[in-house]
Amino acid sequence: MPVTSPARPTARVAAHIAAVQTPIIPTVGELIRAHPGTISLGQGVVHYPPPPEALGRLSEALAVPERHRYAHVAGLPALLERIRHKLADENGIAVGDEQAVVVTAGGNMAFLQAVLALVEPGDEVILPTPYYFNHEMAVGIAGGRAVLVPTDETSYQPSVEAIRAALSERTRAVVTVSPNNPTGAVYDEGTLRAINALCRAHGVMHIHDAAYEYFTYDGHRAFSPGSIEGAAGHTLSLFSLSKAYGMAAWRIGYMALPAALLPAVKKIQDTNLICAPVPGQVAALGAMEVGAAYTQRFLPALAEVRRLVIEALATLGDRVAVAPARGAFYVFARVRTDLDDLTLVRRLIAEHRVAVIPGSTFGVRDGCSLRIAYGALRRDTVAEAMERLVRGLEAILRG
């Protein structure tokens, strides 16, 4: 065809990508850098480093030429074997004929690749709200439609009936995150069983994100829907080492998925990543050999930080409503104000040097809410952080 003047801008972004929300973490990060000395209750990170055993495994591996080359698309055999044992022992998930494992560069990638494998343009994925923002973005990137179903306003538990009502002929998956980001809710076993049964009956996938599985308090435990009898064919379980082992920089996560989806996910991972970064996989093996005991070492201190966060917020009385947060390291606070949440966040950073994440990022647009992340705090920093937040909210809400 003849060369013509372009009728549209060359750098035009695909419409469904342009419609995806701009990630908020970098935006808040830029505000923090613009206001030096700000304490961040923003990004979901832990304060502790990876176990020494992870780095030990790594320094052994660096001397092996093979470890600088591509690995198998699904992961290093030794790591896959370790994960299989962990899934059997801790989660009750049997990897074998019906379920397979893929190691990814983080839990986000596991989710995106699963959604890319399942979703055709216009297909629907049900997300309870508040949602984890990258889940909603992933559905948009795949050309799908996120169908938002509110959780209970006081407990943030999902409603099986509301999810059932949201199912349509276009539904491809229902997503649950427990312990939850951003609310800290630990979903009831009964609720997860009912959602999983609903998915099975309706022929849709149940994607369960367990990135925070080890982070529970007051005797609560996270339940794995992948352990339910008959769940293997329609359940994807996502895990991450970023939080549990202080390995966010290393980008290692994994998923247990129906074996029928494995060929599709392998195609996508081959095209996206080829294989998960091998140094990270080697470190992950070292970390998982230490196991959950490593995370548990830090949990009493984190539980104490959590108690202090909740106590500090309680001093604000009915100006702030906080739901029981029995897991992860987040508190989701509804604030009684006419201010919009991003304005409130900007003022907290600029005027009080404390950063949190606005609730609208998580799909909560009625009223003003905030996610407070306390995983990076310790006993010696929590007092100052919460004093800034409480005094900041008092000052701004009074104004």
Place this chain on the structure above:
Amino acid sequence: MPVTSPARPTARVAAHIAAVQTPIIPTVGELIRAHPGTISLGQGVVHYPPPPEALGRLSEALAVPERHRYAHVAGLPALLERIRHKLADENGIAVGDEQAVVVTAGGNMAFLQAVLALVEPGDEVILPTPYYFNHEMAVGIAGGRAVLVPTDETSYQPSVEAIRAALSERTRAVVTVSPNNPTGAVYDEGTLRAINALCRAHGVMHIHDAAYEYFTYDGHRAFSPGSIEGAAGHTLSLFSLSKAYGMAAWRIGYMALPAALLPAVKKIQDTNLICAPVPGQVAALGAMEVGAAYTQRFLPALAEVRRLVIEALATLGDRVAVAPARGAFYVFARVRTDLDDLTLVRRLIAEHRVAVIPGSTFGVRDGCSLRIAYGALRRDTVAEAMERLVRGLEAILRG
């Protein structure tokens, strides 16, 4: 809606994903494992390890707590700065108002994320054939249509006229790879300039993959279309450390892209990866401080291996046609036989213990062709490898 029996299988893969070709490298890898002692001329890898300076940088970084946490979505500032200098000095690409840089977990991811940002379902991307298989897969994963345009049969240079004729209202990008995988062709500067001008005139992106930029022989040099005046707004340039620095396992690549696409690519990378693996980024900084001199140290030996490969193939006379391969570490051979290429590859592995990749993987379906990768060979292994390949082809073609 009422719970009904699923009308379709729950683990149904999206139709456009099911249509994506199954990656061949893992398949050939399984054949190799099934036939111990096989010499692989399959996967594109180099035989040398990363520079010691890369590992030195890494061991410093492991002691810094910050280096175990998430990094900025586009990359570590120090690495981005080093890349900007390299792009200016070596490629003539100016990063600034018009072009931005994003560090990814490998060059494949840079390509996939660019295509996801640009392509709406049904949009077209022009790929000269033979294509790099993951490029064609990426277009399919994004729901686009790969429009295949044959290169010259003897030189594997792309035809500007053929690309012009393939442009349509749905075209979003033209892809070039030079030095080329799988043919080893180094595209002429004039051809790349003409393709870039065509893209500019037609309002489509020119995506240029320069993963093998340092691998050229006999005085040939790779040209960077990103250096062309006026190219900044419509040119993406992709680079990889996997080959140049023997760092395939580390998963580090980067792209220079029009600034107007940066917000979209950051959204996708945040959802896919959050940030490139930090240990790899730190090692990459150490490697790039050594720079191209590291790769050049291995080039004389690689050039000698290449000479021996081409000489060995020449002994087959007109049974095998090999094009001038002036770059990368691939030779693309057309074989005169009625066998299909996958059968030939299977027999070479099973009967002669030498592995190559079938040409159909690269979109070449007329006749029988093979890609021979010699980057992993050294002077002491090339003789045995080529003897097996030449004797194997002689025996099979005779049969």
